[in-house]
Amino acid sequence: MEYADDADRRELLLHSAYAAEQVRVMERPLLDRGVPLMRMAAQAVAHTAAGMLDDEDLALEDTSIVLLAGAGDNGGDGLFAAAALAQEGAAVTAVAVGRTLHEEGFAAFVRAGGKVLVLDPEAGIPGCASGFSAGEAGERLQAAVSLASKSHLIIDAMTGIGIHGVLRGIPAALASALGLDGEVPDESALPGRESSGDFPLVLAVDTPSGVGVDDGSLPGPYLPANVTVTFGAMKPCAVLPPATFGSGRIELVDFGFDIDDVEPAVEVVDNTFASDAVRLPHVDDGKYSRGVVGLVTGSQRYPGAAVLTARAAARANTGMVRYLGPERAQNMVLAALPEAVLGKGHVQSWVVGSGVPSGDADGADADLQRQTIAALLRHYALDGEPAVDDAAYDMPPVVVDAGALDLLPDRVPGQVVITPHAGEMAALLNRLEAGRAGTRADDASPKAGGYAGAADAEDAHDTVGFDGNADSGIDSASTGTGTGSPETAESKSDGTESNTVSFPTADESEPDVTGDSRAASPATDTPSSSVTPDEPAAAFTARDVTAYPLACARRAHELTGATVLLKGAVTIVVDEDHTYVSGSAPAWLATAGAGDVLAGLVGALLAQQDDEITTAETVAAAAYLHGMAAAIASESEQQGWQEPDLVGHGRRQRFMTLGHPIVAGDVIRAIPEAIADVVA
Numbered sequence: 001m002e003y004a005d006d007a008d009r010r011e012l013l014l015h016s017a018y019a020a021e022q023v024r025v026m027e028r029p030l031l032d033r034g035v036p037l038m039r040m041a042a043q044a045v046a047h048t049a050a051g052m053l054d055d056e057d058l059a060l061e062d063t064s065i066v067l068l069a070g071a072g073d074n075g076g077d078g079l080f081a082a083a084a085l086a087q088e089g090a091a092v093t094a095v096a097v098g099r100t101l102h103e104e105g106f107a108a109f110v111r112a113g114g115k116v117l118v119l120d121p122e123a124g125i126p127g128c129a130s131g132f133s134a135g136e137a138g139e140r141l142q143a144a145v146s147l148a149s150k151s152h153l154i155i156d157a158m159t160g161i162g163i164h165g166v167l168r169g170i171p172a173a174l175a176s177a178l179g180l181d182g183e184v185p186d187e188s189a190l191p192g193r194e195s196s197g198d199f200p201l202v203l204a205v206d207t208p209s210g211v212g213v214d215d216g217s218l219p220g221p222y223l224p225a226n227v228t229v230t231f232g233a234m235k236p237c238a239v240l241p242p243a244t245f246g247s248g249r250i251e252l253v254d255f256g257f258d259i260d261d262v263e264p265a266v267e268v269v270d271n272t273f274a275s276d277a278v279r280l281p282h283v284d285d286g287k288y289s290r291g292v293v294g295l296v297t298g299s300q301r302y303p304g305a306a307v308l309t310a311r312a313a314a315r316a317n318t319g320m321v322r323y324l325g326p327e328r329a330q331n332m333v334l335a336a337l338p339e340a341v342l343g344k345g346h347v348q349s350w351v352v353g354s355g356v357p358s359g360d361a362d363g364a365d366a367d368l369q370r371q372t373i374a375a376l377l378r379h380y381a382l383d384g385e386p387a388v389d390d391a392a393y394d395m396p397p398v399v400v401d402a403g404a405l406d407l408l409p410d411r412v413p414g415q416v417v418i419t420p421h422a423g424e425m426a427a428l429l430n431r432l433e434a435g436r437a438g439t440r441a442d443d444a445s446p447k448a449g450g451y452a453g454a455a456d457a458e459d460a461h462d463t464v465g466f467d468g469n470a471d472s473g474i475d476s477a478s479t480g481t482g483t484g485s486p487e488t489a490e491s492k493s494d495g496t497e498s499n500t501v502s503f504p505t506a507d508e509s510e511p512d513v514t515g516d517s518r519a520a521s522p523a524t525d526t527p528s529s530s531v532t533p534d535e536p537a538a539a540f541t542a543r544d545v546t547a548y549p550l551a552c553a554r555r556a557h558e559l560t561g562a563t564v565l566l567k568g569a570v571t572i573v574v575d576e577d578h579t580y581v582s583g584s585a586p587a588w589l590a591t592a593g594a595g596d597v598l599a600g601l602v603g604a605l606l607a608q609q610d611d612e613i614t615t616a617e618t619v620a621a622a623a624y625l626h627g628m629a630a631a632i633a634s635e636s637e638q639q640g641w642q643e644p645d646l647v648g649h650g651r652r653q654r655f656m657t658l659g660h661p662i663v664a665g666d667v668i669r670a671i672p673e674a675i676a677d678v679v680a
């Protein structure tokens with residue numbers, strides 16, 4: 001077996017995921033040269049299976065293993081692996097879930113003494129029963145579930161990259177009985193899922209069956225794995241939420257794909273990536289050249305967000321922080337950060353909206369912070385007029401967070417960064433889709449004045465202003481694009497709205513349990529609630545967003561043009577061409593104010609951004625540093641996403657230290673150390 005020996009290649013493999021079609025293209029030259037990829041895959045699966053059982057102090061001859069084998073090559077991998085395990089003395093039963101089995105794999109398995117249980121009455125597998133009654137088919141299904149439940153190890157080789165849409169038919173019935181239906185495994189972020197003493201363990205071959213391979217969704221029944229052995233390169237489901245949470249530890253087999261010139265579908269941020277976004281001080285630097293961040297954050301009601309964004313921005317390698325906001329918040333900012341400068345002036349980036357009420361909050365119409373933000377954001381509105389658009393592109397980068405999200409103009413340039421959590425993303429998409437459908441729901445809403453009023457009353461806020469790269473004060477033009485915010489938007493929303501929309505990805509009325517269903521129902525990563533201009537938008541909920549985060553982030557980018565950062569245990573950043581993820585944070589980071597810290601940090605990195613790095617790369621680096629700072633502060637080795645092990649390179653120690661709870665302020669204090677670690 002060929003393994004990576006080059007450090008750069010290894011780094012690339014461990015932090016890149018490629019779409020199924022890209023993998024097929026990369027496999028092709030190797031297959032054409034006769035490289036025995038399936039044997040290599042099977043060998044790794046067998047080796048890992050034996051290792052998992054060994055970790056439980058089980059010798060192979062004392063174990064019972066159930067292989068769930070599909071009709072495709074994924075089933076072939078499983079059959080060859082099962083044959084090797086049977087040869088070593090394990091009692092292995094292959095459950096044929098389709099109408100055929102990979103011919104050579106099946107032959108090898110039979111030669112090794114394995115048993116086969118066929119579930120589909122229409123199956124034509126040599127030497128196996130077929131044509132049995134529907135009643136017997138039901139009994140066989142029950143027998144398979146019972147056998148698998150009582151086994152030590154299930155090897156899930158029902159589907160790999162050849163899956164189309166939601167798992168259907170017999171594979172779906174098995175996954176429902178043995179696994180989960182769309183939910184993420186409910187478990188604490190503790191070590192030990194692999195060695196819980198609970199059987200059966202589950203080893204997924206290439207991908208857990210039922211996951212959305214390219215979009216990382218969990219659209220229906222699937223079998224969560226303790227370990228996934230994946231071939232050639234990671235697929236997006238190995239790194240994207242929520243599928244990554246159902247994949248367990250990832251083991252990557254390097255087939256020697258030529259990856260040098262292939263752009264990954266998803267990149268995972270690591271130290272090297274993040275270090276590029278940190279501007280090292282220069283010998284002739286002054287405070288202005290190191291980056292000045294302007295903040296329009298915090299409010300009468302949530303003044304703490306002003307403090308958190310200001311302290312985070314100040315700690316993240318900037319020359320200066322300017323703060324604009326109500327007197328109460330100003331006083332708190334100065335008390336916590338005497339270095340802060342109040343009032344307007346030149347800035348290299350803006351952060352707006354953290355701790356600012358959203359449009360549907362009581363008194364939002366009169367809120368001066370909202371008025372300031374609305375006036376600022378109008379400078380970023382693209383309207384197709386070259387002079388207006390050029391001016392928008394010339395504006396400094398701006399982070400639009402929390403309560404400012406409903407003030408985002410319809411179309412903006414990519415240096416506008418939005419940073420919603422799931423609930424805020426749902427509200428944003430509802431507003432955007434409604435606007436697109438022409439329903440203009442908010443025009444009829446009493447809240448509509450929240451936006452229009454901001455324009456009218458802008459001069460009232462005489463303590464504020466900005467001159468970023470722009471020379472103007474607050475400009476009252478272009479008020480026509482605002483649509484206020486939907487009723488669901490709340491800047492401090494907990495994102496727990498009830499689920500009213502589901503995103504089916506296949507026609508479930510067309511069961512296909514046969515040897516080849518790949519043409520039956522197209523997969524999609526576009527939520528079904530996307531609307532055409534003629535139909536009203538269905539309401540997105542926070543649950544929809546956590547179920548289809550990539551699709552939602554892409555949709556938000558597509559509709560607005562903004563760079564999108566969608567927060568979560570694995571944070572996703574998308575721009576026009578790229579998807580980045582960061583899973584560096586321990587779950588201790590899910591604490592009030594952590595998002596405010598992130599907004600300040602993103603603003604800080606944007607203020608020091610140079611031309612060599614894109615806005616999305618900078619933003620993704622900030623998410624990574626935020627997670628690293630949380631890891632340092634909580635002394636935790638737990639992370640939203642763990643790097644895979646490269647097969648043949650030994651097993652990395654899994655995280656051992658759970659750490660302790662933190663508050664947002666602890667994360668801020670750890671930012672300098674996180675930066676030092678990244679640039680070291």
Ligand SMILES: NC(=O)C1=CN([C@@H]2O[C@H](COP(=O)(O)OP(=O)(O)OC[C@H]3O[C@@H](n4cnc5c(N)ncnc54)[C@H](O)[C@@H]3O)[C@@H](O)[C@H]2O)[C@@H](O)CC1
Binds near residue numbers: 027038071075163164
């Ligand atoms: N191409 C190659 O040379 C290699 C492929 N490998 C394996 O081959 C896999 C891809 O093989 P295939 O292209 O044959 O596809 P798969 O074996 O992943 O999937 C095809 C099978 O799944 C069934 N299926 C598809 N969608 C379904 C759904 N929604 N519900 C229920 N059943 C469904 C199909 O009917 C078919 O039986 C990879 O994931 C990997 O495991 C490895 O052997 C390495 C080398």
Ligand SMILES: Nc1ncnc2c1ncn2[C@@H]1O[C@H](COP(=O)(O)OP(=O)(O)O)[C@@H](O)[C@H]1O
Binds near residue numbers: 571585589597
């Ligand atoms: N389970 C988790 N594991 C790691 N990080 C998480 C998890 N859940 C949330 N986070 C991170 O915590 C932060 C919470 O931000 P947010 O929801 O905006 O909080 P707030 O509005 O209170 O500031 C985000 O950066 C998010 O990515």
